[in-house]
Amino acid sequence: MKNFIKTVLIVGLGSIGKRHAKVVRSIFPDIDIIVLRHKQCNGNDIKELGLYKCVTSASEAIELNPQVAIISNPASKHIEIARILANKGINLLIEKPISNLSKGVQELIDVCYQNKLTLMTGYNLRFLPSLIEFKKQIDGGKVGKIYSVRAEIGQYLPSWRPESDYRYGVSAQQKLGGGVLLELSHEIDYISWIFGKIDWVKSHVSKQSDLEIDVEDSAQVILGFKEINGLALTASLNIDFIRHDTTRKCFAVGEMGTLLWDGIKRQVKFFEKDDTQWKVLFSSKENENRDFTYAEEVKSFFSSVEASTISSISGEEGLQVVNIIEDIKESSRNNCTVFCQ
Numbered sequence: 640m641k642n643f644i645k646t647v648l649i650v651g652l653g654s655i656g657k658r659h660a661k662v663v664r665s666i667f668p669d670i671d672i673i674v675l676r677h678k679q680c681n682g683n684d685i686k687e688l689g690l691y692k693c694v695t696s697a698s699e700a701i702e703l704n705p706q707v708a709i710i711s712n713p714a715s716k717h718i719e720i721a722r723i724l725a726n727k728g729i730n731l732l733i734e735k736p737i738s739n740l741s742k743g744v745q746e747l748i749d750v751c752y753q754n755k756l757t758l759m760t761g762y763n764l765r766f767l768p769s770l771i772e773f774k775k776q777i778d779g780g781k782v783g784k785i786y787s788v789r790a791e792i793g794q795y796l797p798s799w800r801p802e803s804d805y806r807y808g809v810s811a812q813q814k815l816g817g818g819v820l821l822e823l824s825h826e827i828d829y830i831s832w833i834f835g836k837i838d839w840v841k842s843h844v845s846k847q848s849d850l851e852i853d854v855e856d857s858a859q860v861i862l863g864f865k866e867i868n869g870l871a872l873t874a875s876l877n878i879d880f881i882r883h884d885t886t887r888k889c890f891a892v893g894e895m896g897t898l899l900w901d902g903i904k905r906q907v908k909f910f911e912k913d914d915t916q917w918k919v920l921f922s923s924k925e926n927e928n929r930d931f932t933y934a935e936e937v938k939s940f941f942s943s944v945e946a947s948t949i950s951s952i953s954g955e956e957g958l959q960v961v962n963i964i965e966d967i968k969e970s971s972r973n974n975c976t977v978f979c980q
């Protein structure tokens with residue numbers, strides 16, 4: 640890396656903020672890490688994360704001249720702080736979702752464009768080797784003509800972060816940008832990334848369980864893509880906070896067989912036409928840890944900043960996901976098909 644990035648600001652020090660701090664420290668040991676949060680960091684955090692400074696206001700953070708910022712506070716607070724920082728010429732990596740609402744996102748994108756800043760949305764699953772391989776197989780025509788796509792993601796919310804009370808986490812609270820659609824929006828992002836622009840949605844969104852949350856815990860969604868060569872591809876997406884057997888899978892059913900991405904096992908499998916069993920095409924290395932995708936994401940972001948290029952996951956792509964989520968909610972509310980922007 641060149642010498643341009645000397646100081647990074649991390650906004651928020653929840654679980655994801657701490658992960659980003661550890662990742663930055665491990666990759667770039669000479670970079671100064673500043674944390675902006677509503678209260679001072681304790682001594683253990685400063686020592687464990689190797690922080691340079693902990694501040695409680697945006698003005699204090701800006702005075703320390705960070706070249707980049709990683710926004711990892713609640714989604715409902717993303718745009719407010721991001722605009723302040725962008726107006727001061729600070730490049731931005733914003734954790735997914737880019738915001739809980741589409742309002743104000745395009746204005747942020749415009750500010751970053753005007754100030755020639757890099758803006759990246761933090762969909763770190765795009766750096767997962769097994770998902771990259773899944774896309775490669777799809778693009779290479781492994782299943783031939785694709786007939787349908789089926790994706791599912793489910794995990795019981797209280798077991799997600801067992802060290803904390805789920806009721807007080809971001810995922811459980813509407814005011815912080817919680818809910819299964821925003822919190823698990825990776826699925827909408829990677830489906831668009833792999834299979835193309837989503838044209839319309841039809842959905843049912845609800846709270847099915849007795850979890851103590853004020854947001855939806857389940858969504859069943861049909862996603863329609865623009866017609867290509869006379870074929871109108873659709874994808875079904877089931878997403879929830881209530882499933883005890885944690886799962887994350889995507890099936891692409893085609894004329895030559897079925898391709899499966901298993902995000903838990905980090906494998907890609909193929910069931911070939913006229914065969915009798917699945918064949919493993921790809922399996923991630925055993926030593927790949929949970930921080931791997933975050934490290935690749937940060938390296939990609941820093942490289943874009945250094946080269947003054949568009950990030951690999953743009954702000955526009957982040958906004959697209961939020962727009963689709965709003966369309967999904969509208970579809971469920973009005974029991975209708977909604978055509979996307």
